[in-house]
Amino acid sequence: MKLSLCMIVKNEATTLPKCLNSVKGVVDEMIVVDTGSSDRTIDVARSFGAYVFPYPWDNDFAKARNESLKYVNGDWVLVLDADEVLVPEIVPSLQQAIQSDRHILINLLRQEVGSSQSPYSMVSRLFRRHQDVYFSRPYHAIVDDSIAELRQTQPDWQIGYLPDLAMLHYGYQPGEIASKNKLARAQAAMEQFIATHPQDPYVCSKLGGLYTQVGKIDRAIDLLQQGLQAPQLDSTLSYELHYHLGNAYMRQGNLASAIGHYKEAIKQPILPKLKLDTYNNLGNLLKELGKLDSAKKAYENALEIDPKFATAYHNLGLTLKAMGLFDQAIEAYHQALELNPNNPETHQNLGVVFMKLGRVPESLAAFKFAIALHEQSHPQEAQRLRQSLAEMGFSV
Template identity: 60%
Template sequence: MSISLCMIVKNEEAALPKCLNSVKDFVDEMVVLDTGSSDRTPEVAQQFGAKVHHFQWCNNFSTARNTALKYVTGDWILVLDADETLSPSIVPQMQSVIQSDEYILINLIRQEVGAAQSPYSLVSRLFRNHPEIRFERPYHALVDDSVATLLKKEPHWQVGYLQGVAILHTGYQKGAIAQNNKYAKAQAAMLEFLSTHPNDPYVCSKLGALYVETGNISQGVELLQRGLNQVSGSQNHLNKTRLRGLENQQTIQSEENYEILYELHYHLGIAHNHFKKPQQALAHYQAAIKLPIYPMLKLGAYNNLGNLLKDAGDLNSAKKAYETALKIDPNFATGHYNLGMTLKALGLFTDAIACYQKAIRLNPYYAEAYQNLGVVQLKVGNLQASLTAFKNAILLHEQQNPEEAKRLRQGLYEMGLLK
């Protein structure tokens, strides 16, 4: 079975080489659709052997992606963006699964590198080159709707997913968002879709989350709640149908609804926390973690639930939430840090030290972990280890948060720990 990389790009000459390097030895073909670059993006793609085509941007990601699909010749299609790379460890699984006869679509786990929220997502980026599979929705373009329709007509196909992180995505880091004006582009595309699909749960979830992220929290809550009402109503109707012993075409969609339902609850939790309504936030996080979705996708909800419980003084419950998150992903640096903070509050200083050290091993640039490691080392009398940790924290804060570096240095000076 042959596999084609399919991409749409614009002004990505800096990011594109890393992306294409990650797949060049795996794919049989690279198809790159340029949507109006003013830099050397097309030339960079051609240097890697990509077939470059051109398209006039029309503020609709699905239209562009469907145009790119027309040029693909492989049996399978892998979709990446320029700010994504393929994880080498996932390649053997991919090579195996595309030889299978039963799958039409394989969902992949994407890690949001450096994102403040939702460290993992499930994306429908590996699928057969089938004439009825196409992208829909203007932003966060998906093939899921067309695949669901196809499964009704050709029920012998299956949808699967690969275990382990397949795609590393850096596009949600603050610098990348600001540089590429991502929020504005996303909002324009989704508002256009919302005007003709006012109750679509998916766009309510994505646009509502964007509003919360950008500080328009009341607008965000209204959209998220609207989406939640739609999904809950659809799910209740489906449950009644099943109780009557009937199976209908909604069954396929119901499984997808769980992921949308999770995002709606998760972002409503964030919004209510902004509004200083911890009980409402708690209820939404608890609803989110109960949903039958892939455990790695729940990491953000467990972490935020732990934060709420810790702030409320329920340290043992917070500890349990963080420990659950770390069972899901032992490499979750933020989880180790938060567990360390909880253990410190419980007076379990030796355990807290171990957690901070794990967080630092996973993220050597974790200034807050160094700073709190310094605090706990000081509490247990390890003065030299404390000073070393504080000095590392100051060095990192000087790069990331100069005011905090100044405050920390002044505090240590007043304590007589720095001269």
């Protein structure tokens, strides 16, 4: 089976080499549709042997992605964006998956590097080339709609997924989002779509999540509740709608409703790794309400799913500290720092626990790390911490 890479790009000369390197030797051809680059994007793509085709941008991602499908010669299509890379460890499983004569679509697990929300998502980026498979929706363009229609007449086609990590996505880095005005572009495209498709649960979920992110909480809740009323919701959409409602109610201060929706999200039969942020957020709310045993359990559930989830170790440490279990808190903080040594809050909280135990040299060492890290991004917090220690008679 031959595999084709399909991409749409614009001014991605910096990020594109890393992306294309990740699939070099994996795909049989690279199809790149350029929507108006003014940098060296086209030259970079061609240096990797990619076929590059121009396409005038018209604010519709689906149209641009469908343009790329016109040039595909492979039996299967892999779709990446320039800010994504294929994880090398997934290649044997991917190559085995496309040998299937039953599957029309293989969903891939993607890690959202730098995201403040869910660390993982499942994306429909590997599919069989078929005349009736195409992208729809102007933003968050997906092939799922066309595949659902195809399976109504050809139910033998199956949808599968690879459970192991397949892709890394760097598009949620704060500077990346701001520099490309991603939130505003996404909101405009989805608002245009929802105006003519008000009952579409997929866009209700995505736009509702975006509204929560930008602080339009009432609009988010209305839209997400509207999405839940759609008939025959699949488990993935049910999960996303409840998850985003949990976030929205949490931002609103309605903790009871937030907890209820997080618990409903957790009940959905989806890949457990997709639930990590829900367990974490649930733990945070339970901790805030003083339900420390339940919060501890929520973080432990997350860590059982992914023992490398540094945020859960950090929050577990906070909970154990509040419970007076200082030695266990220290262990949790150390686990967090092994995974993410550059988190100043973890160093700072570790310093607090050491101080409570009278282990002053270790406490000051932890505070010193915290101050150095705060200096890089929050110098005012570094000064505040230094001042607090000075008032206690310590110089760091």
